[in-house]
Amino acid sequence: MTVWTDVLIWVLATFVIIGAIPVAAGLYQFLLIPFHAIRNHYPEAAPYFPRVAVVVPAWNEGAVVGASIDRLVRLEYPPDRLRIYVVDDASTDDTPQVVLGRAARYPGRVFHLRRETGGQGKAHTLNHGLSILLAGAWVEAVLIMDADVIYQPDSLRKMTRHLSDPQVGAVTAFIREGGVDPPYLTRFIGYEYVAAQAAARRAQNVLGVLACLAGGAQLHSRENLEAIGGRIDTTTLAEDTVSTILTQLDGRRVVFEPYAVVLAEEPESIGALWKQRLRWGRGNVQVTRRFSGLWFRPSKHRGLGGFSFGIIWFSVFLLPVAMVLSSVGLIGLYFLDSDLAMTIFGELWFLALCTYLFITAMTVQLDPATGRRSWREAIAFPGLISLLVMLTAFAPDLFTRTVPGFFGLEMTAIGEGVITLFLYAWLSLCMPAAWLAKVVEKTKLGKVLAPALIYLVGYGPLLCAVTFDSYIKELQGAAQVWDKTEKVGKVMA
Amino acid sequence: MTEPQSATRPAPTPEPATETVGFDLPDEARLRAEIGADRLHERFLVRAALVAAILVAIVITTRMIWP
Numbered sequence: 001m002t003v004w005t006d007v008l009i010w011v012l013a014t015f016v017i018i019g020a021i022p023v024a025a026g027l028y029q030f031l032l033i034p035f036h037a038i039r040n041h042y043p044e045a046a047p048y049f050p051r052v053a054v055v056v057p058a059w060n061e062g063a064v065v066g067a068s069i070d071r072l073v074r075l076e077y078p079p080d081r082l083r084i085y086v087v088d089d090a091s092t093d094d095t096p097q098v099v100l101g102r103a104a105r106y107p108g109r110v111f112h113l114r115r116e117t118g119g120q121g122k123a124h125t126l127n128h129g130l131s132i133l134l135a136g137a138w139v140e141a142v143l144i145m146d147a148d149v150i151y152q153p154d155s156l157r158k159m160t161r162h163l164s165d166p167q168v169g170a171v172t173a174f175i176r177e178g179g180v181d182p183p184y185l186t187r188f189i190g191y192e193y194v195a196a197q198a199a200a201r202r203a204q205n206v207l208g209v210l211a212c213l214a215g216g217a218q219l220h221s222r223e224n225l226e227a228i229g230g231r232i233d234t235t236t237l238a239e240d241t242v243s244t245i246l247t248q249l250d251g252r253r254v255v256f257e258p259y260a261v262v263l264a265e266e267p268e269s270i271g272a273l274w275k276q277r278l279r280w281g282r283g284n285v286q287v288t289r290r291f292s293g294l295w296f297r298p299s300k301h302r303g304l305g306g307f308s309f310g311i312i313w314f315s316v317f318l319l320p321v322a323m324v325l326s327s328v329g330l331i332g333l334y335f336l337d338s339d340l341a342m343t344i345f346g347e348l349w350f351l352a353l354c355t356y357l358f359i360t361a362m363t364v365q366l367d368p369a370t371g372r373r374s375w376r377e378a379i380a381f382p383g384l385i386s387l388l389v390m391l392t393a394f395a396p397d398l399f400t401r402t403v404p405g406f407f408g409l410e411m412t413a414i415g416e417g418v419i420t421l422f423l424y425a426w427l428s429l430c431m432p433a434a435w436l437a438k439v440v441e442k443t444k445l446g447k448v449l450a451p452a453l454i455y456l457v458g459y460g461p462l463l464c465a466v467t468f469d470s471y472i473k474e475l476q477g478a479a480q481v482w483d484k485t486e487k488v489g490k491v492m493a
Numbered sequence: 494m495t496e497p498q499s500a501t502r503p504a505p506t507p508e509p510a511t512e513t514v515g516f517d518l519p520d521e522a523r524l525r526a527e528i529g530a531d532r533l534h535e536r537f538l539v540r541a542a543l544v545a546a547i548l549v550a551i552v553i554t555t556r557m558i559w560p
Binding site: 030031033034037041042043045046047076157158161202260337350353355357358359361362365366393394395 | 519521524525528529531532534535536537538539540541542544545546548549552553555556560
């Protein structure tokens, strides 16, 4: 072996290790969760009922906005301290009639603010409402929500109790998937929301820094909103993340309240999910670029610029890149040092197996109702094929010798090589395979093939594929369209 | 950005019926007790982590003794 071969082996091994970083970061984040039992904001919280203006951006939300208003006026909150402002973004459906009907039914509590020209997106709509609200003196806090979400009766007062601490600028709630009899994809989303919110945001509470206020449930103090400019960012597709970061950069805390539960309707088709997540993914690319001087610079901000938060942020943001690098590293090592490749492959997937088990076991316990409803999706989250690959951590010869031997077959050397290379490449191949599910969903057999592919390939790889697409769309400078996710009002009453 | 859209019809006249709903300010002691209860409830996270850790420990042990 030449020196250059040795160097190449080191480089390829490093690629594989980079692939392990997001896995380790995921495990680290979940290991932080139990510390929320002692490190949380409850000691500083106190009963507090500021005058809250609920801002509901609505663009053709006639099917859902009425039920949302009915729920809002029944919140366990002093009626004289709660007003609902529906900012109608030039809707062309029956949104105005529905809202004005509710305004008449609940006089002095529901208000209809109409934009005569609209379609520019949620942030512009919110800013129309905020400019009116902040011009008056009544408002002490603003709750920004989506028209389709349903707040549990005690959710708002559980959020406002954190604002009693002047150090807190904003509070977010737990958005739970709330569809009635949800199909397979929505059950995946329900499980994902528990992992990404009830779990991960508790970990971020422990770190003292939050990545993102949920767009459908963000409560700001008036002081905070005015400090970040009195308006919502309109330059990116992730206005909620920008507000979160600006709040913390301005010296105020952002708190996640896990017992404030908000039900939301989520997409039922891969196409609709892809559209929604592409918007989120592109927003994250834009936010990463906008705050490029912040990451891994504790001098800029102790939390947001800290190493822990940076690793967590980039582990999500660059997960597809890490997966591709890992595959490239393993395939390269296979040709240079196949024993080393097999060893690293086994350790990488064993780490993935341990992380998967820990995360899954934690997540189903954090929200047992969702755990019971989505247990199949919890198991199949990384994909059944990936679960089989994890088994090779126990038995490296499982697919090349053990399984063929079970059928009395003996694999040829070429066959062994092909299967080994497939296993090494799977971390990358799972993304186009997940994209294929989106393609076949539109075909005649889509109702059968698309779910089968998602269970086989995994919901996690589907999200990675969308993230990859968001890189491409940003690189291409694709038009920044605020595609609204279609809602039909199927949230549990 | 998408093209701005114009409303195609004016907002209609609201219905006259009214309804009074709401919630009276709860007793402060009860609200403080609720905060304390939520804080205490967070201890379940430790139990959840222990269960998850035991599961992982079983898998690690199995791998170590795997032939």
